[in-house]
Amino acid sequence: MSRLLGLWRRSLQVRVVLSTVLLSSFVIGLTGSALLTSVAAGLAERRQEVVVAEARSGLDAAQAQLDAEVESVPTAQSISLAQIVDTLTQTDPSARAYELVLDGPFGAEDRTAPRRSSTALDADAVPADLQQSVRSEPGLFWRYAELSVLGAGNDVPTVVVGRQLTSPSTGDTYAMYYLFPLVEQQTTVDLVRRALLVGGLVMVLLVGGVVLLVSRQVVGPVRLARRVAERYAAGNLEQRMHVEGEDDIARLSTSFNQMAASLQSQIRRLQDLSRLQQRFVSDVSHELRTPLTTVQMGAQMLFDARETFDPKTARAAELLRTELGRFERLLSDLLDLSRFDAGAAQLELSEVDLADIARRTRSDPVAGRLGVRVQVMGAARPVKVEADVRRVERIVRNLVQNAAKYSGSPVIEVEVGQRADRVSLVVRDFGVGLDDDENLRVFDRFWRADPARTEGGTGLGLAIAREDAGLHGGTLRAHGRPGEGAEFVLTLPRRVERPEGEVADEPAVALRFA
């Protein structure tokens, strides 16, 4: 069932053919049944006129016989009526055109009268209301009814015609009924019904077949287009559609090919740009590093010899050395960021224990120097994740050192948690906190909460940390309340599927400031 539903959802052709077949069978069924009803009604009407006339003459004859018998055999009238019925009974039942039923004689009070019929009938073969009408007043009455012969399984539609008969000698009344089964008409109707059913079925199948053929003409090229588009999306940029003729499909193919060509050239341009950017980054890296190395070595020599300088020059040597250190960090951070921007950053994946990384933050040198205590939670069990250990360590180091340097909190909590598909690490402080605006801006490049406090940082640490998290398909978010504290949540998927894959969002640790 679900497979059928899936087929219905996925295949345009199945949907078109199936809905056409369903709709056309509905329409054909409706017309067929209307046709059948009117044919049946017409046939019944014609027959009814004939049979009522026939019954009338029969009943007239019976009454006439009753009237005649008054003179000849006054006591035998009931017998003669019964004889009419019995004569019929003795004929071949299959050749009989009608059955007879004789009720009566009825007495003065309306008691049940004996019944004599030409064949064994169900009690309700003669409709009760017809019996009522016939008994209460003279005249001819008729109804449609179902003739159910006792013992026979099927009912046959029947016209029942009845009339009161009166014996002039005794004054007894009788009710006589003619039952004309519409067997012939029924057979005709059945024939017509079968013909309509077979015809309708054939028609539905034909329509289905035609739609299948027609839809294949349309769906075929659409499917081909789909396959070509899929291969294109998979990176085979040379894929083009075959154009034949000038119909809509051909125009679709032409447009598709134009789109593909334009996309291909765009992608090529971007790839070239990215390659250029990467080469530029690498060149800058080399070109800047060599003089920087020379300058740093010189600064180190001056710094080592500072005791031989006068105090001002010595201080200059100190500043030169520390600021060169900062310059180096800045250069290295900028190069990292440009690698992210150029899409050139690569993951070196291995199995990493986040709990182990969390435990090692206890001996963070910056936190130690600033006298900040690092408290690790939830790291008793291993928290394994597929990740680039260098990048994850850099993220965590960045978060811990940021909290130590800028939050003013005397204690930092590092908490890890895990779920089936993802792991989280929270670095929480109870310092100055962040407001709503700052929650987002902390990740901006060169953003500082307090521009006066640089602490030798580059202002790029969190931006890089967030890029590192994103490279894993994970997230890095900040939550905080002014004056209460802040927490930075790193959430990574257990397995890095694809760089552009699903992002693990919901953290695996309960947050306090979110």
Next chain:
Amino acid sequence: MSYRRSKRDRVLVVDDDAALAEMLALVLEGEGLTTSVCRSGDAVMTAFSTFRPDVVLLDLMLPGVDGMSVCRRIRETSAVPIIMLTAKSETADIVKGLEAGADDYVTKPFKNSELVARVRARLRRSDALAEPLTFGDIVLDPGAHTVTRAGQPLELTPLEFDLLACLLASPDQVFSRETLLERVWGYHHPGDTKLVNVHMTRLRSKIEDDADAPKVIRTVRGVGYQAIAPA
């Protein structure tokens, strides 16, 4: 362990950048080493044969001949320790350089102390072992600094010699890559295991019959290496 102080150690600095080359020479001479500067890859071999250095400091980015082929050319004729200068985090280049025969590398920018420590580490001679060490058909003689296998001398660089000596001195003991870095390279290089991996591959290609199925030095998965004592 001791440094050879008897004569001044000689360092050949190969770098195309004049300022950096001069600065390297300044710093190393400040540490009591003798230096010679070579500015292009093409001139290296001449400088090498006339200067006869104890250590070569080689910048991988050279005009003319590139650093890798200079490295290979030196290795063809000499086991002299080679330290590469590389730009940071170009992992592929570092591994290529090590495979070309470099013993160690320093990434730019570096601290003077770091550079000096690496150069010193390569000049250091291991003299922990005085007696020749016999290990199956391998005989390692620390005094003569030679290794023979079934009587045939093996051409090992000093670094490979130290690596082998370290493992053979304690048969069956498993050495982690970090321990080997500390004992053989002489400094702690956190998490930098590619140095060990590359040199182990080269050492095995010299001492094992089949480097892919080593019988002398076994890899202990996830831990490190161990010398298997001959039966």
